[in-house]
Amino acid sequence: MTILEVRGISRRFGGLQALSDVTFSVPKGQIVGLIGPNGAGKTTFFSTLVGLIRPDSGSVQLDGDGVVGLKPHKVAALGMTKTFQNVALFAESSVLDNVLTAGLLRHDVETARREALVCLDRVGLRSVAHKLAGNLSFPERARVELARALCTGPKVLLLDEVMAALNAVEMQDIMGLIRSLRDDGITLLVVEHHMRAIMTICDRILVLNFGRLLADGPPQQVANDPVVVEAYLGRSMEAHR
């Protein structure tokens, strides 16, 4: 069943057409990779999906509910949330409090606390629950942000470069986590620059450039698509064949 239906999303900022008629559907439980050069519009697109930015035109259906025009907290309540590329934690609060706050969407404080600990467990950061969020390293903060997003109980989770600055082992862990989230029934859209990771875990890749969807298909197909190769992948994909 289709959980996310995006139709004709367009958005212009002054003279720049940031998004242009983006259209695709995602069945429940898919892991979709979203790639494209810097400035292609990936983060803008995520912001549009969760309601931080309002598209000029187009529609987004989340499990049958239209979400365009809704404020982000309503979109979160309906089951879609995102992580921030540069990580937007509440630095003056503890790690646990950060995640707990997200849990308040659906639970009272005590239950939210328990849920938060569970989410921290899943990203392997339960041990730092009482540390100040601002004191963690960047990769750790990215994982806390993931845990926080998870704690909202989403149907669709948008991950914006959660693997930035990770070493190989950490990356394996995250990839494993992403798969396990999918096994729990969450649908994921993942923006990443690590090609190998994306190609490995994603069922499907969307390629965005200059706000347009260039390609949409299984990893190997996209990797071989000359249009995509030309726009973006080039030599690095050659090396992976």
Next chain:
Amino acid sequence: MKRWIVIAVVLAVACLLPLTLNPTGYWIRVLTFTLLFAAMAQAWNIIGGLANQTSLGHAAFFGIGAYTSTILLLKFGISPWIGMFAGGLLGGVAAFIIAIPTMRLQGHYFALATLAFGEVMRVIANVWTPLTGGPGGLSVPFVPPSLALYSFKQLLPHAYIALAALVVVTIIFEVIRRGAMGYRLRAIKENPAAAEVIGIDTTKVKLQTAVISGVLMAMLGTLYAQVAVFFDPDTVFSAAAISVRVALIAILGGVGTAIGPILGALFIIPLEELMNDLFSSGAAGLSQLIFSAILIVVILWQPRGFVTVFDKMTARFSGDISDKDRP
């Protein structure tokens, strides 16, 4: 736990202190106003401390409360106890109305906007003479002493009512701070966009905080009216004497903490009285001048940690810095 023992002791002392003072004397009056202003600062603290929005217009709610209960008493003979709640309701409505346009403003701009609202109320009260008595002000009508009609022979009951009010407002403050709303407010303070994305309705939370603060502040206006017995628009809607003062008390004491407004009031109100005494024989305006000069010096001395001047001292006192230390 050690902290509860300290609080219990302090409360016990607070309850007994008024009894030791001359019931018709000067110091009981100072104590009453100190407690009242501490409660007012605590009500301000909900917006200024928890929601981190420096309001310079809280006099608007205060005056609404004072006028509502007094007018109801004057015109309909309604007990100020009931008038207090009526005033609280109107204060809440006013807070709602003010919050909507000012919500998205930040820092200086927000302060400016709230200041304007306070002044609007003052002008309205000065102009709407048939209702408010205009610039001539209102006197709370004399009523033979009766608890039901909030009338007492001495100041002592007023002191206790003020103490009770302070305790109630402080409890409300703490309940908000420690509860779900506290988490949401902290999130909004740090990163409103992220707060929204994880499901916090920032608009609703800000409105709720504003209304609670407005209701409480208005109710305290009734307390003031009953103690002061006479007031006019330039007193209860005063930007300097009410709005700025309660904000200052909370900030100097430690904004965002429960004990801050209490310490701030204990420091500022008696100090003001002292200076008024010392300099009243001097020219008009001297005590205000010195007071503000002291304020400026304090701000310069600790500009970044202006709000932590007392925080550091009180942190040791109550062990109550922030949620960081909570298990």
Next chain:
Amino acid sequence: MSFLQAILDGLLVGGVYAVISIGLTLVYGVMGIVNFAQAEFLMIGMFVAWFAWAYLGLDPVLAAPLSFAVAFGIGWLVQGQLIARVLKAPSVAQIFLTVGLLIVLENGSLLLFGSQFRSVTTSYQTMSLSLGPLFISVPYLIAFGMSLACGLALWWFMRTSWFGRAMRATAQNPMAAQLMGIDTALMYKIAFALGVGLTAFGGAVILPYVTVFPGVGGQFVVLMFTVVVLGGLGSVAGAVVGGLAVGVIQALSSLFFPIQLQNLFLFLVFILVLAIRPQGLVGASR
């Protein structure tokens, strides 16, 4: 006809409001702080001009540059010693610093000058010129003329002088300005001193028709803030537009409302602008 007269009066008076308020918006534009004590410098300017009139026989209009200079000097010191220290502090500290300054200045002048009202008498105070069926009050006209001259001088300064351009650069991007070799601390001093100086200048210029006393600043506070908010906090052009607009609004409302309600009307305009278009008619949001 009284309608047209009101508009004419409003424009003349509005020009002065513009000059008085430009300082406020300039300070916010360059430094990002609202100087809550701005109106007190109006009072200072008025007192300087009054004393120049009382003891030196100077017409207030001629004393205006003197008022400017005095306020400029005070502003320079205030900026350097007080405000500069809180530029990096949380906004709450900045707000209360200028609020404290307001109280100090007002009470200081109360102590120095006493609470009595003072006014000047000039030869042209009650004169007026005729323009067809309309009257032009001479004090208003002179005030407007001086404000115009002042405004043009400011415009020339901001556009062509090095200092003016450096200030605009600092307002737009302090970091980049610093990297270009601009001494931003100096720019802040100039901006603040200039800002309060202009307000004081305006004070001197209105002395022929306004009475001065220590609390006079309070009467203009709402007005000034409405002007800058209407025009857009930070926009000098906006202050001009806002000043003229407020002058006209005030004049028109005097046709229908008694004086107390006029103030209220102005407040409501202020609040409406905040609610509907916080960046003002001309300005861009900071």
